[in-house]
Amino acid sequence: xxxxxxxxxxxxxxxxxxxxxxxxxxxxxxxxxxxxxxxxxxxxxxxxxxxxxxxxxxxxxxxxxxxxxxxxxxxxxxxxxxxxxxxxxxxxxxxxxxxxxxxxxxxxxxxxxxxxxxxxxxxxxxxxxxxxxxxxxxxxxxxxxxxxxxxxxxxxxxxxxxxxxxxxxxxxxxxxxxxxxxxxxxxxxxxxxxxxxxxxxxxxxxxxxxxxxxxxxxxxxxxxxxxxxxxxxxxxxxxxxxxxx
Numbered sequence: 229x230x231x232x233x234x235x236x237x238x239x240x241x242x243x244x245x246x247x248x249x250x251x252x253x254x255x256x257x258x259x260x261x262x263x264x265x266x267x268x269x270x271x272x273x274x275x276x277x278x279x280x281x282x283x284x285x286x287x288x289x290x291x292x293x294x295x296x297x298x299x300x301x302x303x304x305x306x307x308x309x310x311x312x313x314x315x316x317x318x319x320x321x322x323x324x325x326x327x328x329x330x331x332x333x334x335x336x337x338x339x340x341x342x343x344x345x346x347x348x349x350x351x352x353x354x355x356x357x358x359x360x361x362x363x364x365x366x367x368x369x370x371x372x373x374x375x376x377x378x379x380x381x382x383x384x385x386x387x388x389x390x391x392x393x394x395x396x397x398x399x400x401x402x403x404x405x406x407x408x409x410x411x412x413x414x415x416x417x418x419x420x421x422x423x424x425x426x427x428x429x430x431x432x433x434x435x436x437x438x439x440x441x442x443x444x445x446x447x448x449x450x451x452x453x454x455x456x457x458x459x460x461x462x463x464x465x466x467x468x469x470x471x472x473x
Contacts, residue, residue, distance in 0.1 A: 253330040254350055254397075256280050257320030259313045260337035261287035264296050270335070271300035273343035280346070283323060284337070285316040293337075313394065314421075318412065321403050333397045335363075341395040345437040350397045358431035359402040360422075362388060363395030365439040376460065380419060386426060388434055392418040395437060402430055 256274055260267050271282050284297035288310040298304050305319060317334055324332045333350050335341040341363065349363040366374070366389040377391050384391075398406065402425060405411065411424055425432055 253328070254280050254333060254354070255320070255324045255327070255329040255331070256282045256333045256335065256346065257317060257324065258282065258284045258297075258302070258335055258337050259287055259316030259320070260284050260289065260293050260297065261310065261313075261316075262289045262291050262293060263337040264289070264291040264293045266339045267293050267302075267337050268296040268300040270337055270339055270341075270343070271297055271302040274335075274346060275301050277343040278346050280333075283320050285320045285323075287311060287313070287316045318407060321398070321407055325400075325403055325407070330400045331397060332403060333395075335395050340439050342438055342440070345395070345435075349395060349435050349437065352433045352435065353397040353399045358433040359399040360425050360430055360432045361397045362390060362393050362422075362432065362434045363437040363439075364388070364390035364393055364434040365437050366390045368439045384419065384423060386419075386422055388422065388432065390434065391422065393439075394418070395439075405430065 256278070258267070258270060258274075267284060271284065274280065274282050282302040284293070284302040284304045286294045286297070286304055286306045288307050294304050294306055305323060307316065307319065311319065320334070321332055331350060331353055333346055335346070345363060349361055352358045352361045366377070373392075377389075380391055381387065405425065405428055406421060411421065422432065
């Protein structure tokens, strides 16, 4: 297979568009909580661009997220209690494993991730180049976020340009690892997951993608200064304690 435009190091450019092969036995998992305004569009565009099956894990939404997702062609799992984005993703990973899928692509429900980039993100995993690939768009970060990424790269030892992207692909080995008890202890889907995969020797690569601003609502992590401080403290502790020697 030719050059996929995939990078292992910092400095990924989103101007490249990787060319990918056919993706085998892959499920797209979308965690969603109160995303009725956008979820149908995300599901429809995903189906149109990839033809892949879509699972929406409805994280105890209070709106019509489940109905909108199902109407757009997704299979929907409704959680009775809120588990957060990572808990919802783990539910999707467990579902995929039991259904026999060999790969999972995770993406957001708010239209930030482009459906046209799904196959590019999945490509390196599908071709056996790695077990985890990250849809990377470092250009989207504000100065504060880029400073946080730089800080976390320093204390964690991880070299990746976009540490917080939830647009990822996981191979079967990664899926099994991320269903272990130690992965369940993660509160977020970013640094803790990457550190766990890195410590267990899984190959991780970055794929340049484009990302849009949220179509509606706001980030739950950056909803307030208290939330930001809580996230920074948690991620700092995780980075220091789980760094691979």
